[in-house]
Amino acid sequence: MKKLNTTPKQDGFWMPGEFEPHDGCYMIWPERPDNWRNGAKPAQKVFTEVANTIAKYEPMTVIVSKNQYCNAREQLNPKVRVVEMSNDDSWVRDCGATFLVNKKGKLRGVDWCFNAWGGLVDGLYFPWDSDDKIAMKMCELEGADRYRLDDFVLEGGSIHVDGEGTVLTTAECLLSPGRNPSMKKKEIEKKLCEYLNAEKVLWIPRGIYNDETNGHVDNICQFVKPGEVVLAWTDDKKDPQYAISKEAYDYLSNVTDAKGRKLVIHKLYTPKPILITKKESLGVDSVDGTLPRQAGDRLAASYVNYLTGNGFVALPIFGDPNDEKAIKLLSKLYPDRKIEPIYAREILLGGGNIHCITQQVPARRHE
Numbered sequence: 001m002k003k004l005n006t007t008p009k010q011d012g013f014w015m016p017g018e019f020e021p022h023d024g025c026y027m028i029w030p031e032r033p034d035n036w037r038n039g040a041k042p043a044q045k046v047f048t049e050v051a052n053t054i055a056k057y058e059p060m061t062v063i064v065s066k067n068q069y070c071n072a073r074e075q076l077n078p079k080v081r082v083v084e085m086s087n088d089d090s091w092v093r094d095c096g097a098t099f100l101v102n103k104k105g106k107l108r109g110v111d112w113c114f115n116a117w118g119g120l121v122d123g124l125y126f127p128w129d130s131d132d133k134i135a136m137k138m139c140e141l142e143g144a145d146r147y148r149l150d151d152f153v154l155e156g157g158s159i160h161v162d163g164e165g166t167v168l169t170t171a172e173c174l175l176s177p178g179r180n181p182s183m184k185k186k187e188i189e190k191k192l193c194e195y196l197n198a199e200k201v202l203w204i205p206r207g208i209y210n211d212e213t214n215g216h217v218d219n220i221c222q223f224v225k226p227g228e229v230v231l232a233w234t235d236d237k238k239d240p241q242y243a244i245s246k247e248a249y250d251y252l253s254n255v256t257d258a259k260g261r262k263l264v265i266h267k268l269y270t271p272k273p274i275l276i277t278k279k280e281s282l283g284v285d286s287v288d289g290t291l292p293r294q295a296g297d298r299l300a301a302s303y304v305n306y307l308t309g310n311g312f313v314a315l316p317i318f319g320d321p322n323d324e325k326a327i328k329l330l331s332k333l334y335p336d337r338k339i340e341p342i343y344a345r346e347i348l349l350g351g352g353n354i355h356c357i358t359q360q361v362p363a364r365r366h367e
Contacts (some may be wrong), residue, residue: 002145004108007194013100013108014197017163019225019308023107024059026138027051028357029072030090033067034124035250035350037283037293047090047344050081050314050354052077053340058310061141063087063134085137086130088116091352093218095131096359097146098195100169105364109146111135112154117213118178119153124212125349142361150207152191153179157216157356159192162226165199165258167192168336172206172215179214194197200258204248208232208270209241211300218355219302220248223265224333227257232302233267268329271320274301280349293349305353306330309360313337316344317355 004252008014011298027047030036036043047062054060061081064072073082075142088095094117097109114132116123139146173179174188183191189201191214207215220232229252233245252263281295303326313334323341330339 001140002141004145005145006147008100008108008110008147009194010199011102011108012197013102013106015098015100015149015163016118016362017161017222017226021365022058022161022310023062023180023358023363024361025054025098025307026092026359026361027060027062027090028087028090028134029062029064029068030350031068032089033285034287035089035284035293036346037280037349043346043350044071044111045189046342047357048075049066049342050070050347050357051080053305053314053342054309054310054358057078057312063092068302081112083135083141087134088128088131089125090345090350091131091157091356092134092359093157093356094213095128095134096156097135097142097144098156098159098196099144099361101362101364107142107144107361107364109135109139109142109144111139111148112156113152114155115147115178117155118176122176122214123178131135134221138359145161147195149195153215155213156198156359157213157218158350159196160217160222161196161198162223162257164226166226167196167198167201168204168217168221168223168229169201169216170204170207170215170220173213173217176214197256202252202255202257204251206244208300208302209239209244210298212351219300219305219353220245221252222304222355226259227261228266228333230266230268230304230329232270232304233269239273266329266333268303269322269325269346270303271301271318272316273324274299274345274348276349296364299348300347300351303354305355307354307358307360308334308337311337314340314342314354314358316347317341318345318348319343324351
């Protein structure tokens with residue numbers, strides 16, 4: 001498949017909303033013992049549940065290293081396609097391709113530069129060169145030409161789109177010194193609009209409290225449909241999350257999208273603070289150059305980190321009283337989709353959640 005020298009905007013390709021039809025979904029199998037406790041066995045069980053759940057609704061591909069191929073194949077549903085591929089960790093949302101479509105039903109991918117959430121400034125692991133090749137290989141598997149940006153760092157979890165010209169992101173992440181420090185905000189905005197074929201970027205100030213990705217937007221806010229978002233929320237004014245969510249709510253209440261619409265904002269209450277236990281911390285190998293998992297550290301737990309797919313929503317839950325509130329709200333917001341709650345503490349312990357470990361392939365047919 002070709003590496004293109006044009007841009008999606010020039011070629012008439014755009015990123016559809018996640019809530020639009022999919023041709024499939026990707027994940028990467030977890031195994032790093034310095035990020036996933038107990039040799040990643042507990043995480044593998046939950047990744048298996050996520051993959052098998054998605055496979056009920058749309059084609060599912062799991063990328064896995066050669067050492068883990070047989071183990072993954074044994075655990076995953078036979079319907080799941082398992083593909084051997086070198087990788088550094090399992091966050092396909094961030095290192096994988098961002099797929100685009102055009103009006104003729106063609107598919108292309110954007111291959112952003114990936115540097116493990118901050119490179120040598122504040123990145124989370126080193127090296128990351130295998131992960132930076134994942135997007136190219138996904139495009140090969142999908143038969144899609146790609147746009148490669150060697151000079152622009154971006155992770156898929158740092159953006160969310162409505163498919164109608166609006167991009168959501170956070171200033172905390174995209175303006176962080178480990179991404180594109182030589183670029184001004186307007187230059188970053190122009191790059192996003194050119195490669196997602198968008199017209200307007202909405203800059204939420206910050207992401208979820210203590211989010212090690214420098215505040216990815218997919219953990220605090222995402223589009224339900226054009227003109228409508230869910231926002232992570234707490235009423236506890238003593239919680240550091242309250243000021244962050246209030247700041248985001250105030251900002252979103254005073255902007256319009258690319259079509260000039262005021263946004264409808266739904267508050268999606270966070271679980272009570274989730275801390276790493278001593279047992280969980282001791283299960284993670286200590287390695288130089290990797291973010292440590294210390295007992296008592298607060299995890300960036302949020303229900304907003306869900307995946308919307310063909311007829312379903314894969315929702316992380318945490319054994320918290322607000323689990324039911326989240327299920328109830330999303331059932332109302334997605335009346336034509338089945339809410340699939342998945343107990344996701346093990347994914348959270350690795351630093352993200354269901355949206356972070358998945359990447360959709362939009363349907364090639366597009367009206």
